[in-house]
Each structure stands twice: as C-alpha cells, then as structure tokens.
Amino acid sequence: MKCNNVSASRISCAISEKFSRFSSLKEVSDFLASGLGDYGISDVTYYTPKSKVKGGGAGRLITTYSQDWQDHYFEMSYQDKDPVIEMGQQSFCPIDWSILKDRCGDTKKMFGEAREFGVSDRGVVIPMRGHLGEITLISMTSDLGGSEWVKYLSAHKSEFVNFAFCLHGSILSLSANTGGKEEPRLTVREKQVLQWAAFGKTSWETAMILELSERTIETYIGKAVAKLEASTKAHAVCKALSLGLISADLS
Structure with missing residues (x-):
C-alpha cells in the first residue's frame, strides 16, 4: 500500500504510543500483522538469533511474511546465506537493502523468489545490540516505488529507527514481565x-x-x-x- 504522503513522523508518536499499552507479545504481533501500509511499511520482521552466550535467550522470530514464503525460505536454507542477516549482524547502523539485492548468485536468486511470493525487495534492516553482545535484527519492507522508497527512507530514517527501538523495547519489557517464561508460540x-x-x-x-x-x-x-x-x-x-x-x- 502506498503511504499517500503520510509523514513517517507519525510512526514515533501514534504507533510508538500503542507499544506502551500492549500487555502481551501476541498483541504486538497482531498489531504488526494488522498492516502498516499507511506508514510506507508492507512487512516487518523481528529476529533474534539463538544466543551463543551462556544464559542468553533461545531466539525469537516475529514476522508478517506469509507462511508460504516462510516455508520456502527455510526449505531453501536461506537463513544461512541471507545477506540481510549477514550484513545486519556486522553493522551498527541501518542498512538499505538496495546495497544487497543486486549481488549475484544465491542473493539474487533469493530476492527474485521473494518477489514471486509478494515480498518486496525494498527495505531496511536495523540492528539492535544488547549488553551481552546479543543482536536483534528488525527489518521493514515497503511497496513504494524504487526512487520513491529511496527518498522516503532518506527523509525519515530516524523515524524508522525510533519505531525499531520502540518495538524492541516493548518486546523486551513484555518478555521480562513474564520472567522470560512466556508460553512458547509455535507456528x-x-x-x-x-x-x-x-x-x-x-x-x-x-x-x-x-x-x-x-x-x-x-x-x-x-x-x-x-x-x-x-x-x-x-x-x-x-x-x-x-x-x-x-x-x-x-x-
């Protein structure tokens, strides 16, 4: 969905305010699934790899991607060669997918197949790092046109970062409130x-x-x-x- 010139600054007010009122991780997931097209966002993925640090978490994946694409993604083992994950884990700053999608080989193949499943190849990944070195990657894609997306992201990158911080903070807070023992959510x-x-x-x-x-x-x-x-x-x-x-x- 097009953003129809709706300012991304609304992300850091109206949307962020909602995060503070959520009482469960399911509410967060349902909110993301309800659609953020009016803000230029078509899909959101929150991914924390299983921690290699003693006492770290077991990992978490919350995504609005279709089940069909998730099935195909894991069947092809793209999680082991996804440049969004690879570059996100190495960076401290937001990364525009445009520097990744034109790579050859498996990357080009993955982005091409993603489009066939209705997944946009225009997006940004924002890394979040914890005090134990754990990394959470928050990716947002957009259905905006190529040049339109570049201008939109350039003008409002800070708002996307604010959104990612609010999402991450909400999930960490809700996880802590349940003592980290929330009932597992299996797909x-x-x-x-x-x-x-x-x-x-x-x-x-x-x-x-x-x-x-x-x-x-x-x-x-x-x-x-x-x-x-x-x-x-x-x-x-x-x-x-x-x-x-x-x-x-x-x-």
Whole structure:
C-alpha cells in the first residue's frame, strides 16, 4: 500500500504510543500483522538469533511474511546465506537493502523468489545490540516505488529507527514481565510436525504427509525443540503435549 504522503513522523508518536499499552507479545504481533501500509511499511520482521552466550535467550522470530514464503525460505536454507542477516549482524547502523539485492548468485536468486511470493525487495534492516553482545535484527519492507522508497527512507530514517527501538523495547519489557517464561508460540507448521511425531511418524513420513522436504521437516522440528527448550524431539513432543499445544488424540 502506498503511504499517500503520510509523514513517517507519525510512526514515533501514534504507533510508538500503542507499544506502551500492549500487555502481551501476541498483541504486538497482531498489531504488526494488522498492516502498516499507511506508514510506507508492507512487512516487518523481528529476529533474534539463538544466543551463543551462556544464559542468553533461545531466539525469537516475529514476522508478517506469509507462511508460504516462510516455508520456502527455510526449505531453501536461506537463513544461512541471507545477506540481510549477514550484513545486519556486522553493522551498527541501518542498512538499505538496495546495497544487497543486486549481488549475484544465491542473493539474487533469493530476492527474485521473494518477489514471486509478494515480498518486496525494498527495505531496511536495523540492528539492535544488547549488553551481552546479543543482536536483534528488525527489518521493514515497503511497496513504494524504487526512487520513491529511496527518498522516503532518506527523509525519515530516524523515524524508522525510533519505531525499531520502540518495538524492541516493548518486546523486551513484555518478555521480562513474564520472567522470560512466556508460553512458547509455535507456528502452525511447528505444531504439525510435533503432532505427527506424537503419532509416531518419522520425519520422512511427515514430509510425505505435509508435501514438504524431509530437510524442511527437520528444520521445523529443530525450531520447535529450541522454542520449547527441549533436549530432543521426544522431549519437545512431551512438553508440547503437557502445554496443550498438540493433542494426544489421533481423531
């Protein structure tokens, strides 16, 4: 959606004010999913890799991208070669995707396929760094035209940074208020692979049922294990059953 000349400064007032009133991470996620097109934003992704620091977090992903694109992205293992993640982790400043998307090879292929799934190749990634060295990457894409997006981002980059700070602060605050023990939020696919595992299906059998690759199934299982802070797939299934995230009833 076009921004229709709506000033991005509204991001740091109307939107930021809403963040202070949210009482759960679900409210934050739902708000992002409700659409920010009037502010020149088509999609938002909040990504914290699993921490390698002792005592660090298990990682977090909140995104408004379609489930189809998420499935394809992980099936192609783009998380291991995404230049947005690579450059974001190395930088302290916002990065305009325009310096990334024209690379050759896997990068060009990834951005091309993203467009086929309705994901814009115009965006900005804003790195957030914690006191233990942990990094959170907040990406925002736009459906504005190429030259229009460049001018818009140039004029209002500080407002996008303010938005990212408010989003990050809200998520950290809500996580702290729950003692870091918020009930894990598994995606539909993560629940499905654990559900079939609970029924005794192997990764290969689950792949046949869901019409995905076995590698993709293993990726979803790994993410579910991490989110549930489990040690094995079987442990994750047990925890998911105890939390009511999946059912023991085959019917």
